[in-house]
Amino acid sequence: MSTLHEMAEAVINGNAKEVREFAEKALTEGLAPQTIINDGLIAGMNVVGVRFKNNEVYVPEVLIAARAMHAGMDVIKPLLTDSAVQDKGTVLIGTVKGDLHDIGKNLVRMMLEGAGYKVIDVGVDVSPEKFAQAVEEYKPQIVGLSALLTTTMTNMRTTIEALRSYHVRVMIGGAPVTQKFADEIGADAYAPDAATAVEKANQLLSSSF
Ligand code: B12
Incomplete structure (x- = not known):
């Protein structure tokens, strides 16, 4: 399984520690911050959203997944401000x-x-x-x-x-x-x-x- 796939799984499982570790690993693999967010963090959160809609998971799981996603964002965020085109508006x-x-x-x-x-x-x-x-x-x-x-x-x-x-x-x-x-x-x-x-x-x- 790719690092991003594993990261998405960790978001789905609400495992903040793992998400943070996979985010760091993805960066050392040279993946772009935007790719890590879209194909790792948000991909995981999207799955949670669908499961929530289908009543397969409930509010606490959504909140725990969101917290795990934030843990990954904390790792990526400093790089975004460096690499992204700034001052768009x-x-x-x-x-x-x-x-x-x-x-x-x-x-x-x-x-x-x-x-x-x-x-x-x-x-x-x-x-x-x-x-x-x-x-x-x-x-x-x-x-x-x-x-x-x-x-x-x-x-x-x-x-x-x-x-x-x-x-x-x-x-x-x-x-x-x-x-x-x-x-x-x-x-x-x-x-x-x-x-x-x-x-x-x-x-x-x-x-x-
Ligand atoms: C988590 C949640 C809560 C949490 C909120 C925690 C938090 N910090 O946000 C808690 C438990 C506190 C909560 C409370 C309540 N909730 Co609530 N809650 C939800 C739940 C389960 C998930 C919402 C969510 O976070 N989805 C995940 C995110 C990622 O999706 P999203 O918000 O839609 O956002 C995406 C898009 O909509 C869009 N988007 C969102 N905002 C913006 C803004 C801009 C500018 C743009 C462009 C796009 C955009 O982009 C986002 C990312 O893709 C929904 C169920 C549901 N299916 O939506 C019910 C739900 C919204 N809640 C509901 C209700 C009734 C309540 C309460 C009234 C319950 C109660 N009786 O106390 C209270 C209201 C409290 C209040 N005054 O706000 C109802 C609303 C029913 C209705 N039609 O009005 C829902 C639909 C559940 C249900 N089926 O009954 N809730």
């Missing part, structure tokens, strides 16, 4: 008001960082006013909103309204969010997963306002 990201889910948001953050973006993470349960304040302070080009509950999705609309007067693009995501909903509330982009979020961010920056 700034993305401010947070989970909307009333919502405490942050595993998906954190994945999106990591992928954006891996792709060379500076990411300001404002955390969870973030009110529209707090988003607006943070936009004023950090002046990002893109704001990313995450919501995992159908009851908090509506706060994406109020957040977008609160950001109307600022020169920012808004990208949204989270399990219940769809392109249709994004169109309805006037979001500039929607992405169903972290890898697509990077593509959409790139597109937003290359298109004119």
